[in-house]
Amino acid sequence: MTDTHMPKDKGLDHTLKLLDEAYRFITNRSEKFESRVFETTLLGEKTICMVGKKEAEVFYDNTKFSRKGASPGRIQKTLFGEGGVQGLDGKEHHHRKEMFMSLMTKEGLKQISAILQQEWEREMERQSKEEIQVYQAAKYVLTRSALRWTGVPYQESEIPEWTDQLSDMFEDAGSVGLSHWQARRSRSKAEKEVVDLVENVRAGETKVSEDSPVYHFAMHRDLNGELLDAQIVAVELLNLLRPIVAIAVYIDFLILAVHDYPEKVSQLENEDDLQHFIQEVRRFYPFFPVAPARVKEDFSWNGYTFEKGTLTLLDLYGTNHDPEIWDNPDTFQPERFQTWEGSPFDFIPQGGGEFNIGHRCAGEWITIDILKVTLDFFVHRLSFDFPEQDLDYKMNDIPPVPESGVVIKNVHLK
């Protein structure tokens, strides 16, 4: 096929438009150019944007794209940390990813679900029954669950600080000014605490279960048979703790969906129904907007040239709302998942492709199980009402953390 010109966004730089249009930035341009691939300029750099299933297949082809230097420095200093699995390629990535994936066994998933169930019960017994802000409550429940599941020792009095530190890293990851610095401070502080823990575990001064993720990561050896630098272990342990707490964003949307679609809630009878409902929550609501990579070597695809080193963004939100894949993508229809064929490239709220050899989210199964347990708990174990409230969220806030959060009242365990 002869190469054609990739459509190009006119103008010098589109970073401000990206901040303004956020989740719709790529789809808006893709529709305007009638092309699923186009070029723009972001932070002064030529950037290719892609959306769609075939495009996801190319994006997750490890021979075509690399992760080295793909995430902006400010995101690494807040959200991901430096030197973690997200920025690795090839064998090194595969080996490190295995360290994560080996935790995601049936047993590991059962444990975290059981812990979460207990923590929801405790939280609802502890909280005032008058009004509960779901997002805040979920962050506490998830922080306790994450620390317990990973085996990080903690005192109950430390929970508010852990919750704030872990939340700052994802709530303020992309922001500028003071909140960005707050996120960096929280990351540095948490990394330091976890480095101390790793060193103490290695020295035998702090005893943790040998089955725990903390022990597993602290004792993990790289491809040369060396223990990882304690700083890298801390980054990777925070790659478990932080995103588990971030599931609070989905939980807030989950309960918003319970509020907005009561007719769908009344149809929740069995495990499959719960699964379809939470999958639709992950498809429908905005969370992670894009995945970034860089072109590994020059290649041509669909008539377009991809030059080595070019930053490329795959639109996760846009692919989950692509009318070529989803009928009526902007309506909430859990039943659509009854017939979803399970492609790793069309439903990609947590990235696409393979778990082990690719960069698909290591915690996707945990996320699914946590959402299922939470939905079951709220719908079948709790009775509550929704007070009058403003349930709007902003489509240009990443992630769209609810300002007031969904509030429930008259809460009782059934």
Ligand code: HEM
């Ligand atoms: C809160 C909901 C979550 C969302 C929306 C989410 C989203 C994502 C996305 C979009 C990626 C990148 C995919 C790519 O680069 O192609 C990712 C990677 C990752 N996620 Fe998640 N995630 C969530 C929860 C979790 C949880 C609960 C864990 C751990 C327990 C986790 C651990 C990871 C790790 C370690 C990676 C890096 C994988 C790699 O580079 O190979 N995430 N996640």
